[in-house]
Amino acid sequence: xxxxxxxxxxxxxxxxxxxxxxxxxxxxxxxxxxxxxxxxxxxxxxxxxxxxxxxxxxxxxxxxxxxxxxxxxxxxxxxxxxxxxxxxxxxxxxxxxxxxxxxxxxxxxxxxxxxxxxxxx
Amino acid sequence: xxxxxxxxxxxxxxxxxxxxxxxxxxxxxxxxxxxxxxxxxxxxxxxxxxxxxxxxxxxxxxxxxxxxxxxxxxxxxxxxxxxxxxxxxxxxxxxxxxxxxxxxxx
Numbered sequence: 001x002x003x004x005x006x007x008x009x010x011x012x013x014x015x016x017x018x019x020x021x022x023x024x025x026x027x028x029x030x031x032x033x034x035x036x037x038x039x040x041x042x043x044x045x046x047x048x049x050x051x052x053x054x055x056x057x058x059x060x061x062x063x064x065x066x067x068x069x070x071x072x073x074x075x076x077x078x079x080x081x082x083x084x085x086x087x088x089x090x091x092x093x094x095x096x097x098x099x100x101x102x103x104x105x106x107x108x109x110x111x112x113x114x115x116x117x118x119x120x121x
Numbered sequence: 122x123x124x125x126x127x128x129x130x131x132x133x134x135x136x137x138x139x140x141x142x143x144x145x146x147x148x149x150x151x152x153x154x155x156x157x158x159x160x161x162x163x164x165x166x167x168x169x170x171x172x173x174x175x176x177x178x179x180x181x182x183x184x185x186x187x188x189x190x191x192x193x194x195x196x197x198x199x200x201x202x203x204x205x206x207x208x209x210x211x212x213x214x215x216x217x218x219x220x221x222x223x224x225x226x227x
Contacts, residue, residue, distance in 0.1 A: 035216075044207065044218055044219070044220045044221045045156075045164065045207055045209075045218040045221070046218065047215070047216035047217070047218065050216075058214055060215060060216075061122075061215060094163060094164075099216070101211065101214055104152070104170065105151070105152025105153075105154065105169070105170050105210075105211070106152075106154075106209075106210075106211045106216055107154040107166055107169040107170075107209070108156075108164075108166065108209075109165075109166035109169070109175060110163075110165075110166075111163040111164055111165075112163065113163060114163050
């Protein structure tokens with residue numbers, strides 16, 4: 001059974017860097033792409049970006065200048081860093097299995113438990 | 122940038138059929154998928170590749186995609202199906218989500 005467990009700081013001040021990590025259990029890490037998705041309170045979902053086991057990344061153009069997704073394949077973990085955060089970055093952040101542009105389409109399954117990150121001075 | 126449009130809300134009576142639409146330019150030429158999200162929970166994939174159901178998803182959930190519209194259909198809607206539903210596709214190497222539809226079962 002695939003499980004994703006995520007953690008990271010939940011309260012940040014403006015201009016700080018958001019940092020989250022997601023650990024993957026129960027599946028071959030190298031067989032998939034892994035993504036980060038966020039959801040502001042009461043709003044919809046926004047894809048942040050993706051990475052594979054070898055470190056190949058793809059980012060949402062709207063966030064690309066501030067986002068870094070990295071991988072530690074030896075630990076079956078991948079991480080998100082979002083720099084220069086503002087109140088607009090307040091959201092629940094999810095990690096998920098899925099990504100990689102293919103003719104078969106993209107879907108995300110399963111998702112991590114989510115981490116609420118609040119940006120406030 | 123590519124956009125997917127969903128109705129903000131849909132209401133259905135228990136036992137009836139609910140249909141939730143997702144519109145985007147030439148969406149039928151892409152693969153669409155659907156997620157269910159209940160309050161305080163992570164989204165759950167319920168349809169992928171337009172009409173495939175992951176293991177464990179009830180048969181009452183079905184999907185279609187043609188032209189500019191993908192549709193999620195819930196047959197014999199149950200009270201437990203009350204949730205937010207999101208469609209998703211990708212375009213130009215970017216993943217796009219619809220704005221979400223709140224399904225009310227009353």
